[in-house]
Amino acid sequence: MHEFLSRHSSKCINHPETIVRLENKATQLRLAFQAGFTIPETLISASYERVKEFTASHKEVVIKNLRPQGGQPTGTFLFNDSLLNKENCEMSFAIYQRKIEGRYHYRIVVLGHDIYAFRYESDNVDSRLDARHAAEYVEVNDSMRHTFSEFMTLAQLEMGVFDFKESDEGEWYFLEVNQQGAFAYLDALTGFPILHTFAEFLHGRCQEKERCP
Structure with a gap:
């Protein structure tokens, strides 16, 4: 599968080699620190x-x-x-x-230069397993937007689905990034049209590639 994707890398959102490299969580943490995220x-x-x-x-x-x-x-x-x-x-x-002590968790979908952050509450250590509570769309401040942009550049990603946790003191901690992580469930939890937004992102990418020589 990896060989097939490598031969058709121009049709992938993230390059297959980037996906393999970033499967290593230690690499993610190093890049997150370099970009300016706070890590535990x-x-x-x-x-x-x-x-x-x-x-x-x-x-x-x-x-x-x-x-x-x-x-x-x-x-x-x-x-x-x-x-x-x-x-x-x-x-x-x-x-x-x-x-990190705190109940607020974030799943943040980054599509190109656009950032869509969703906050929800959970007492679970691995909050990805907890979809019992509604989530809400929240804005990301300019400082965090700059840090996300820096991370995406360092990691050579076009798309990423991030997990963050907010401490009781209000500090956001980077946990990990999934190059093509799950996010479709956020439509139901938040009412935000993230699937439609993603489809528009893909359509835009296709149009860009068609204009390329």
């Missing part, structure tokens, strides 16, 4: 001693793998230090992050 305190390690030290220094920690496994999306889980042991820890690298 993070440790990427397979060292038992370093993980033990990091988890002991924070009240609660979440854990996620570096990239999707077996076609499944990357999950985010509350870390249980009672399960921490040297053998399991050193089997592979993982991402450990301080849990």
